[in-house]
Amino acid sequence: MTDCKLTINGKDYTLKVEEKWTLLYVLREVLGLTGTKEGCGTSDCGACKVLVDGKAVNSCSLLALKMEGKKITTIEGIGSSDKPHPIQEAFIEAGAVQCGFCTPGMIISTKALLDGNIDPSEEEIREGLSKNLCRCTGYVKIIDAVNIAAAKIKELK
Amino acid sequence: MSLFEHNNNKYKVIGKDIKRIDALEKVKGTALYAADLYMDGMLYGGNVRIKEYPAKVTKIDTSLAKAIPGVVEIITCFDSRAKKHSWADYCYMTDEVKFCGDVVAIIAAESKKVLDQAIKSIKVEYELQKGVYTVEDALKEDAPIIREKGVGLVDGLPSREKKGNIFIDSYYPVRKGDVVEGFKNCDVIIEREYNVPFIDQAYIETEACLVYCDPKDGSITGESSAQNPFFTRRYLAEASGNTMSESRLIQRTLGGSFGGKEEGVGVQIGRAAILHKATGRPIKMVNSREESLMDSSKRHPFNFKYKIGATKEGKVLALEATLIDNCGAYNNQTQFMNWRSSVHSAGVYEIPNVKTDTFGVFTNNVHGGAMRGYSSPQVIFAQEQLMNELAKELGMDNVELRRKNIIRQNSRTATNQLITEEVILEEMMDELLNRSNYYNKKNEYEEFNKNSKSFKKGISLVTCFRGAGLGAEGIDANGAFVQATEDGSVIISTGLAENGQGLQTAFAQIAAEPLGITIDKIHFHSVDTHAIADSGMTVASRGTTMGAQSMKKAAERLALIIKEHVAKKFCTTVDKIDCKDNYYYVVDENFPSNYSNEKKVAFKDICNERMWGGEQLAVYEWFKPELNDYNHHTGQGKAFPTYTYNVCIAEVEVDINIGSVNVTKVTSGLDCGTVINPNTVRGQMFGGIVMGLGYAITEEIELNKGRILNDNFDSYILPTSMDIPEMDLVLFESITKEGTFGAKSVGEPSTEAVGAAIAGAVSHALNKNVDHLPCSLESILKYMD
Numbered sequence A: 001m002t003d004c005k006l007t008i009n010g011k012d013y014t015l016k017v018e019e020k021w022t023l024l025y026v027l028r029e030v031l032g033l034t035g036t037k038e039g040c041g042t043s044d045c046g047a048c049k050v051l052v053d054g055k056a057v058n059s060c061s062l063l064a065l066k067m068e069g070k071k072i073t074t075i076e077g078i079g080s081s082d083k084p085h086p087i088q089e090a091f092i093e094a095g096a097v098q099c100g101f102c103t104p105g106m107i108i109s110t111k112a113l114l115d116g117n118i119d120p121s122e123e124e125i126r127e128g129l130s131k132n133l134c135r136c137t138g139y140v141k142i143i144d145a146v147n148i149a150a151a152k153i154k155e156l157k
Numbered sequence B: 001m002s003l004f005e006h007n008n009n010k011y012k013v014i015g016k017d018i019k020r021i022d023a024l025e026k027v028k029g030t031a032l033y034a035a036d037l038y039m040d041g042m043l044y045g046g047n048v049r050i051k052e053y054p055a056k057v058t059k060i061d062t063s064l065a066k067a068i069p070g071v072v073e074i075i076t077c078f079d080s081r082a083k084k085h086s087w088a089d090y091c092y093m094t095d096e097v098k099f100c101g102d103v104v105a106i107i108a109a110e111s112k113k114v115l116d117q118a119i120k121s122i123k124v125e126y127e128l129q130k131g132v133y134t135v136e137d138a139l140k141e142d143a144p145i146i147r148e149k150g151v152g153l154v155d156g157l158p159s160r161e162k163k164g165n166i167f168i169d170s171y172y173p174v175r176k177g178d179v180v181e182g183f184k185n186c187d188v189i190i191e192r193e194y195n196v197p198f199i200d201q202a203y204i205e206t207e208a209c210l211v212y213c214d215p216k217d218g219s220i221t222g223e224s225s226a227q228n229p230f231f232t233r234r235y236l237a238e239a240s241g242n243t244m245s246e247s248r249l250i251q252r253t254l255g256g257s258f259g260g261k262e263e264g265v266g267v268q269i270g271r272a273a274i275l276h277k278a279t280g281r282p283i284k285m286v287n288s289r290e291e292s293l294m295d296s297s298k299r300h301p302f303n304f305k306y307k308i309g310a311t312k313e314g315k316v317l318a319l320e321a322t323l324i325d326n327c328g329a330y331n332n333q334t335q336f337m338n339w340r341s342s343v344h345s346a347g348v349y350e351i352p353n354v355k356t357d358t359f360g361v362f363t364n365n366v367h368g369g370a371m372r373g374y375s376s377p378q379v380i381f382a383q384e385q386l387m388n389e390l391a392k393e394l395g396m397d398n399v400e401l402r403r404k405n406i407i408r409q410n411s412r413t414a415t416n417q418l419i420t421e422e423v424i425l426e427e428m429m430d431e432l433l434n435r436s437n438y439y440n441k442k443n444e445y446e447e448f449n450k451n452s453k454s455f456k457k458g459i460s461l462v463t464c465f466r467g468a469g470l471g472a473e474g475i476d477a478n479g480a481f482v483q484a485t486e487d488g489s490v491i492i493s494t495g496l497a498e499n500g501q502g503l504q505t506a507f508a509q510i511a512a513e514p515l516g517i518t519i520d521k522i523h524f525h526s527v528d529t530h531a532i533a534d535s536g537m538t539v540a541s542r543g544t545t546m547g548a549q550s551m552k553k554a555a556e557r558l559a560l561i562i563k564e565h566v567a568k569k570f571c572t573t574v575d576k577i578d579c580k581d582n583y584y585y586v587v588d589e590n591f592p593s594n595y596s597n598e599k600k601v602a603f604k605d606i607c608n609e610r611m612w613g614g615e616q617l618a619v620y621e622w623f624k625p626e627l628n629d630y631n632h633h634t635g636q637g638k639a640f641p642t643y644t645y646n647v648c649i650a651e652v653e654v655d656i657n658i659g660s661v662n663v664t665k666v667t668s669g670l671d672c673g674t675v676i677n678p679n680t681v682r683g684q685m686f687g688g689i690v691m692g693l694g695y696a697i698t699e700e701i702e703l704n705k706g707r708i709l710n711d712n713f714d715s716y717i718l719p720t721s722m723d724i725p726e727m728d729l730v731l732f733e734s735i736t737k738e739g740t741f742g743a744k745s746v747g748e749p750s751t752e753a754v755g756a757a758i759a760g761a762v763s764h765a766l767n768k769n770v771d772h773l774p775c776s777l778e779s780i781l782k783y784m785d
């Protein structure tokens, strides 16, 4: 086991980890941050997406040790317990949530997309979500949610 | 007019775009799925499997694994504590490995990592046996017999007189009229064969459970990603040896199921229970994606052989067919599912002479089970391609052929059921033809194809129907509990389960409507088998249409109790009391919906009064529908109380050099009976279309001697946000006296016609008979050869 310093949702952690542990393993098994889901473990579904320095990445395929010095945000770090983030509100309003298993990953991808581009076109939204699988919704209402979220965020600015 | 948006809605909460009541925790990431549960002292359970099948295991060497620190328990199939057979055909563990999902040993370890290492360290010796993998091979005279209970064919039909690989309990004949006579009067007769593959439900959440002993009462408790909690409890009780009353199953938030989280989840919880008994510690089991693909049931592959005949005017007079499905090595679904296949085997057409035989065969593959549609996506594909071929042979327009033969009010189905209810199928067809600009596009595409070398365009319409609920397959009974509390909030619970489809919200609406309360006052308590009685399974899209009947009954009775209370208060009679927006009021004859008068009282105040007065505030109700009169030997009789009708038009562009199919648009029309929640219905329809697109184009479990080759999402390809077509959804309503508030099924109809419509459009584009799914790159290139 090696010492590992991670910054997650603005909090600093010093943990003992093994070389081969993925970021996903540490989030779920060590820290109990279970909002981040595992759907494949092979970087093919996007359920485990987190933000690393603002980029949406699959935490199942990143080694925890390599994450030192980076800013990690999980779904637990989006919005606060009494006030959901506008993206989260938009997902509810649009009816973009069915079983909800893909939802945290979708919200992370949406955050990364809108942080970089507050006026995405339909094509850009689809592209931004293309690494997140959803089996329930057919993606339509998720795309609607991204549009609604963009409008909400612009209004706040 | 039957268009939903044109109908005047007479309800307060039903038919409204109510937001899902379970969405907030899901967007926050706080909803707890089974894999998110942790407990002090918890161990991780896992399975040991082999990679070739069928095989007889001769020896299992656990010494290396036992030596790994953190390995707590290993139970092999030779261990006296290993329970082998489950009540539902499948094995918890076995030394006679029949398919890729069979487990030869189970392990409990202190961490996931140790567990993975231990699984790899187990050495299994086995003798490989001769296997059977295809329907064709399984039916050969000299095929190895896979299951003791399998029977053979006599005169082409399953018979107990002979041994073989046919799963006799899954055999359903349909005999209507006389096909020999019928064919004699036909001007045109065609015969076609169709095939469809195994596909996976591919819910994004894999199967998971946590099993522990409840310190409060000693019950063995399983929290699970179970689609059918009561069904899963049966495995928990059996494997642990506890009574049902000491086995408790709690359903956790479910990350999708679509029929898949039944048997696999059951044997998983059984294995966890065995490990729990052995170690006395909580056991968590979570399938990896690879395990989920190996172990969980699949949509059945079918081989269809159809013969159909019609007059030259296009009236279909006779249909004869054999529908054979590949069940895999074990099965607990085909014997129910094939009944549905048989009922729908002649499509949504009135045909005077029908003879069909539907049965499954055992093979050494993964098992077929339930997957959204329960055989309908397969049957509709074959059936509708057949109709397109018949139209071609007759030189007739596809749609006109359907128009001449579709079921209408007072038609008789293949099972000779007289349809007495309103049928809006033709109206639906016309609306969709219109909206999609079908005929113009058809001509335009045909013109385009004449001049285009690389790209071909096509459009196709599919019609179908679906028996709502279980019908004569089982008893569609259910119970519900509604309890009001002193502050006017209400807890509802039912034996049916939220599987991601939006059942909680629909049930909350159904309870809120008669109670005259707003949706935010309702809390839906998910299934806990210690808190509510068994209501059968949440399957067959029965949740809302049939399963909510008891919820409606219970809410209505509670509303009546409250009304009696209010009537007494205002010295009037119950019929003068109405309720709305959390108030009960005396109806003013002149302003019936006005409750701003003096004579009103808040629901919460009545509840409070009743609570302190020791008066009843809770109601449990049971609903059992009339039994259908159906003869399973002839396949004749009333199959279902009501049917959902469905029309789907797909448009495609095919690149014939590469073989790729681009679905450009899908127009989908659904007869919902009554729309309970348009938002949820649309969500189901969008999801259903995209799932149907996967079935049509990319999805197929690739097998080599029973081994699954594409065992993760890099090779089992699901549609992404880049693949979705333009989608136009049309919601229709119709009158039915069945179904809760007149609601019909939605979940499965949303997807069942889509694969067929896309295949039809590809056929139109290529001018070929697409005879199998999926329309993969290789298949398209082959058609063009």
Ligand code: FES
Binding pocket: A037, A038, A039, A040, A041, A042, A043, A044, A045, A046, A047, A048, A049, A058, A059, A060, A061
């Ligand atoms: S779990 Fe990481 S991409 Fe699927």
Ligand code: FES
Binding pocket: A096, A097, A098, A099, A100, A101, A102, A103, A133, A134, A135, A136, A137, B204, B255, B256, B500
């Ligand atoms: S909502 Fe179920 S996977 Fe997306």
